[in-house]
Amino acid sequence: MQSSMPVSWSEAEVADLSAKVHALTASMSQVIIGQKEVIESLVICLLAGGHALVEGVPGLGKTLLVKSLAQATDLEFRRVQFTPDLMPSDIVGTEILEEDTSTRQRVFRFQKGPVFTQVLLADEINRAPPKTQSALLEAMQERSVTFAGQTHRLPKPFFVLATQNPIEQAGTYPLPEAQLDRFLLRIDVGYPSEDEEMLMVERTTHAGIADAVSAMDVASLLRLQSLVRDIEVGEHLVRYATRLIRATRPHLTTVDSVRKHVGWGAGPRAGQALVLASKARALMHGRLAVTRDDMAAMLLPVLAHRVLRNFEAEADGVAIADILLALREQIRVE
DSSP: OBSOOOTTOOHHHHHHHHHHHHHHHHHHHHHSOSOHHHHHHHHHHHHTTOOEEEEOOTTSSHHHHHHHHHHHTTOOEEEEEOOTTOOTHHHHEEEEEEEOTTTOOEEEEEEEOTTSSSEEEEETGGGSOHHHHHHHHHHHHHSEEEETTEEEEOOSSOEEEEEEOSSOOTTOOOOOHHHHTTOSEEEEOOOOOHHHHHHHHHHHTTTOOOOOOOOOOHHHHHHHHHHHHHSBOOHHHHHHHHHHHHTTSTTTOOOHHHHHHEEEOOOHHHHHHHHHHHHHHHHHTTBSBOOHHHHHHHHHHHHTTTSEEOHHHHHHTOOHHHHHHHHHHHSOOO
């Protein structure tokens, strides 16, 4: 481990927790073929205590990805398939009328919905109407559900992985920008290489896929999330993160690509997300202090869903990744 030890953390505990992070990624890699960067981004998001928005075409193993994460961390896992007729009560729960057999009195009892879990896969979240999306996103932000004036706390940790299909846009309800901001990272799942795809076919047509081996318990995960908060980040890097975020705003930027192709820049929450994700990445790579490389690596997944292209960029086929690459090259650390 590099850098000085954060206060209240012993060297032995930090080394033990770091070993468990490596065991977690190794366990998931035994189940997931390829997708090394996706696995790393997912673990970074979990360690930072955020939520992930995953985009990719069907059949790339997004469900298996989050299921293996839950298995490797001993977390409770549930999946909700979002559809146009899905109601908010189908996610958060509802009240049911029960009769006490001894007193014959009828009382309402809150029946918890699938959101009361530790890892929730919200499959094709953009297929559900905005009212249902809002119910989930409120739970993500508040870590609780309020129903009939009663507040019900969600379990700890609470991690949502929501998926979107970029192909079929007919009959979908795109997430509003303010709600997209609730996700710490956007993770793009690409097609596997030829060798990876061949191995995938071989493995799934033989004995089937084994479960991920447990690599850490819930207590260790909660300690890791606390350790991430204590990772050091220099004042010059906080200023660098702030400048990167401010440079995404067309009226403030000095970056030509942003001024020409961005309609709306990132808000202050993006700066918090960039620093927090960079801290988690530093820990994953065996460091107790953030470097410029951490921020450079996390820039795209943190900002890809927070910076909106304008009509000109969409018409010219300019990708958000190209705009952010230009931004990263022009904004420097002092």
